[in-house]
Amino acid sequence: AQSVAQPEDQVNVAEGNPLTVKCTYSVSGNPYLFWYVQYPNRGLQFLLKYITGDNLVKGSYGFEAEFNKSQTSFHLKKPSALVSDSALYFCAVRDIRNFNKFYFGSGTKLNVKP
Amino acid sequence: DTAVSQTPKYLVTQMGNDKSIKCEQNLGHDTMYWYKQDSKKFLKIMFSYNNKELIINETVPNRFSPKSPDKAHLNLHINSLELGDSAVYFCASSPGGPPLRNNEQFFGPGTRLTVL
Numbered sequence: 231a232q233s234v235a236q237p238e239d240q241v242n243v244a245e246g247n248p249l250t251v252k253c254t255y256s257v258s259g260n261p262y263l264f265w266y267v268q269y270p271n272r273g274l275q276f277l278l279k280y281i282t283g284d285n286l287v288k289g290s291y292g293f294e295a296e297f298n299k300s301q302t303s304f305h306l307k308k309p310s311a312l313v314s315d316s317a318l319y320f321c322a323v324r325d326i327r328n329f330n331k332f333y334f335g336s337g338t339k340l341n342v343k344p
Numbered sequence: 345d346t347a348v349s350q351t352p353k354y355l356v357t358q359m360g361n362d363k364s365i366k367c368e369q370n371l372g373h374d375t376m377y378w379y380k381q382d383s384k385k386f387l388k389i390m391f392s393y394n395n396k397e398l399i400i401n402e403t404v405p406n407r408f409s410p411k412s413p414d415k416a417h418l419n420l421h422i423n424s425l426e427l428g429d430s431a432v433y434f435c436a437s438s439p440g441g442p443p444l445r446n447n448e449q450f451f452g453p454g455t456r457l458t459v460l
Contacts, residue, residue: 262445273348273434273451274387281446318385329444330375330399334387 236335251306253321262324348452367435374440376418381432
């Protein structure tokens with residue numbers, strides 16, 4: 231079975247500091263991994279994805295994620311956090327037996343303080 | 345120019361009632377989804393349609409019935425609403441073309457359902 235885990239319910243960081251939101255995955259095969267962001271009272275927005283190729287993936291709003299096969303991780307990062315980055319972040323993995331199906335993590339609330 | 349739209353945005357109703365939520369996407373995507381997000385923000389897939397055909401049907405009470413009149417629309421009808429149905433329901437769409445593994449999802453703004 232495929233799954234992703236987000237071990238932190240909440241991450242607090244000061245504006246201007248680097249941020250990391252953690253995600254680990256469990257997939258029997260090649261993983262197809264995604265990050266989404268949800269602002270209050272809004273739907274999820276796609277940030278970036280890892281399908282194949284370079285382990286460092288660049289996405290929207292200055293975010294990037296590093297795919298690490300040995301650690302089965304896909305952590306979301308940003309070199310310098312903005313207050314406007316405060317939101318709920320979801321990691322997701324595609325079901326390799328049914329590409330139409332996704333499994334989402336439990337979400338991590340990112341708080342960026344001025 | 346909204347990509348994925350849902351109506352209504354808010355729905356407050358009494359237990360036992362029947363209600364519908366509508367979803368439309370103007371992205372030309374082949375696949376559409378319904379997700380339920382509970383009060384702890386956990387997101388779970390309920391249904392998926394590809395070109396009007398049901399392709400995913402998770403363990404959902406049969407009080408929930410999706411309908412896709414065409415590939416741009418996916419509606420969700422809920423019979424005999426219960427307190428536990430209170431949640432935010434998200435519609436999403438995704439391109440159906442190959443390579444399928446590359447395709448991300450585009451989400452609607454959500455419908456907050458409150459059952460009293």
